[in-house]
Amino acid sequence: MTMSWKKYKTTYSLILEKEDFQLVQIKYKSYSHAQIAGFIHSLQEEGCLVPEAAKKASIPHSTANRM
Numbered sequence: 717m718t719m720s721w722k723k724y725k726t727t728y729s730l731i732l733e734k735e736d737f738q739l740v741q742i743k744y745k746s747y748s749h750a751q752i753a754g755f756i757h758s759l760q761e762e763g764c765l766v767p768e769a770a771k772k773a774s775i776p777h778s779t780a781n782r783m
Contacts, residue, residue: 747773747775747779751773751774751775752773752775752783754772754773755769755770755772755773755775755780755783758772758773766780766781767780
């Protein structure tokens with residue numbers, strides 16, 4: 717049987733039981749004072765963009781975007 721989305725509208729319901737979940741602890745890497753200071757210095761004094769400053773400070777750019 718083939719359904720066309722243009723002809724039929726389907727609504728899905730999802731019921732999750734308590735047993736379906738698993739707690740996960742996320743560990744964050746801490747960065748040294750020198751790395752953070754170097755990152756900020758590159759941004760403010762050298763006028764670098766976030767990806768460039770992060771690379772100089774050896775910090776992932778995804779982490780640097782959150783700072």
